[in-house]
Amino acid sequence: MKIGIPRALLYPIYIPLWKTFFEELGHQVVLSGRTSKGILNNGVKTCVDDACLPVKLFHGHVMDLIGKADVILVPRLISIYPGEFICPKFIGLPEMIKNSVSGSPKLLIMNFNARDRLEKGYDGMRQLGRELGASNTNVERALDRARARQAEYESMLESGFSPKSILEKRNARQSPASVKGRIGLIGHPYLVYDDYINMNIVEKLAARGYEAIFPENVPLEDIELACSRYPKKLFWSYGKRLLGGGLTMLEKRKVDGLIILTSFGCGIDAFIDELLLRANQREYRIPQTTITLDEHTGQAGFDTRLEAFIDMMEWRGRYDNNIPAYGTDVYTGKSLV
Ligand code: SF4
Structure with missing residues (x-):
């Protein structure tokens, strides 16, 4: 059959x-x-x-x-x-x-x-x-x-492979020598591994010299450990994987930036993205952005956001001391001069 x-x-x-x-x-x-x-x-x-x-x-x-x-x-x-x-x-x-x-x-x-x-x-x-x-x-x-x-x-x-590289039997990982940095791509598998829906984001990142790391690359024990900081157990399996995966990447300094890919109208992601953003702003301060996808998402708008994020991330890597021109911490607003 x-x-x-x-x-x-x-x-x-x-x-x-x-x-x-x-x-x-x-x-x-x-x-x-x-x-x-x-x-x-x-x-x-x-x-x-x-x-x-x-x-x-x-x-x-x-x-x-x-x-x-x-x-x-x-x-x-x-x-x-x-x-x-x-x-x-x-x-x-x-x-x-x-x-x-x-x-x-x-x-x-x-x-x-x-x-x-x-x-x-x-x-x-x-x-x-x-x-x-x-x-x-x-x-x-x-x-x-x-x-x-x-x-x-x-x-x-x-161990670091993506579903595509395993299922299509090809090594899609870039060798570390060719990689400028790593970006955590946080999202449900049906968004981060569907090249049509995510507009080939992995290739676009690779073209700028960045290797994507996915929540599935993070061992389950690390995810559990990262989520144990919250007083209540997370009972959505994929919500936990995305949050714990992102937190582990931040905690272990595995990434230079985080991109959250989310689907318009997803209730679970609305919570998870916010929790990840708050933890990042509070403890790690690594560039993070959210890109929302739906059936109306256009290629041009998507590419512009991606380019802007990478430019901002690289700019911060070169110049960031968290002190803008007027001398206050960009997150807390406290005077640093
Ligand atoms: S609502 Fe969110 S978690 Fe549920 S199927 Fe849609 S994208 Fe996935």
């Missing part, structure tokens, strides 16, 4: 797990095309207006698979770590697709809910494997291989 997987939402994080699982069960995996104007326009036309850009884009990728696959995988990610949750939009995704996309082949809905125990999260995959006609033994064997492949992938991400 040809199983279609939309190249959207958490595809760049979980594709080794999903693809290996289905292939081990004897199915063929077909991916939707890379994000394009056509895919984006289809998603925007089909999805309800008030959804965020990544969810609209998921609709476009599902439509791209119509006619290419016998069934389409729609993961329903509820919780990926015990005691934590994923954005509620992921929970309602299968229903949104069913009600908005017409002419789609059967949807394969795969639940993942590890709220109580991580192991329990995989029950949704086990159930789906059995629904596809595999025996318990074959499902367990496929799952073991898929999890091993996923663990290998995640350890490569933590």
Whole structure:
């Protein structure tokens, strides 16, 4: 059977797990095309207006698979770590697709809910494997291989590779000799790893001599440690990764600047960006900017903001003593002369 997987939402994080699982069960995996104007326009036309850009884009990728696959995988990610949750939009995704996309082949809905125990999260995959006609033994064997492949992938991400460099089997990292500096690119995987949506930001940074570092490059223990400064546990898994990833980059002085890529209307990002900005202003004072993306974001405006940020960052690197012409600290306003 040809199983279609939309190249959207958490595809760049979980594709080794999903693809290996289905292939081990004897199915063929077909991916939707890379994000394009056509895919984006289809998603925007089909999805309800008030959804965020990544969810609209998921609709476009599902439509791209119509006619290419016998069934389409729609993961329903509820919780990926015990005691934590994923954005509620992921929970309602299968229903949104069913009600908005017409002419789609059967949807394969795969639940993942590890709220109580991580192991329990995989029950949704086990159930789906059995629904596809595999025996318990074959499902367990496929799952073991898929999890091993996923663990290998995640350890490569933590060692500094990007999903693109691993999935496309090319070393996209610049050698340190050619790098002027490093910029932390903080955002959900579906923004920072989708070159169409983020307007090729990684290449644009590389053209100016900067290597991008991503939240997935930060080990989970460091993320937990960085977030332990807050009195309350962060229960959004990706919010925690973005905040903890950014804080770790700042704390370890791994970056010369931080760029937050956020989707217009994302409630989780609204909090996370603010917490990161406050911590940065208070403790680290490293240049930081936020770029908000939606379906109306234009290339020219995006490039101008990026260029301005890099210019400002380099200017600060050369001249910054936190004393503007009138002699007060730029953050506290206290006199420094
Ligand atoms: S976390 Fe934000 S960007 Fe991601 S699906 Fe939810 S609302 Fe959309």
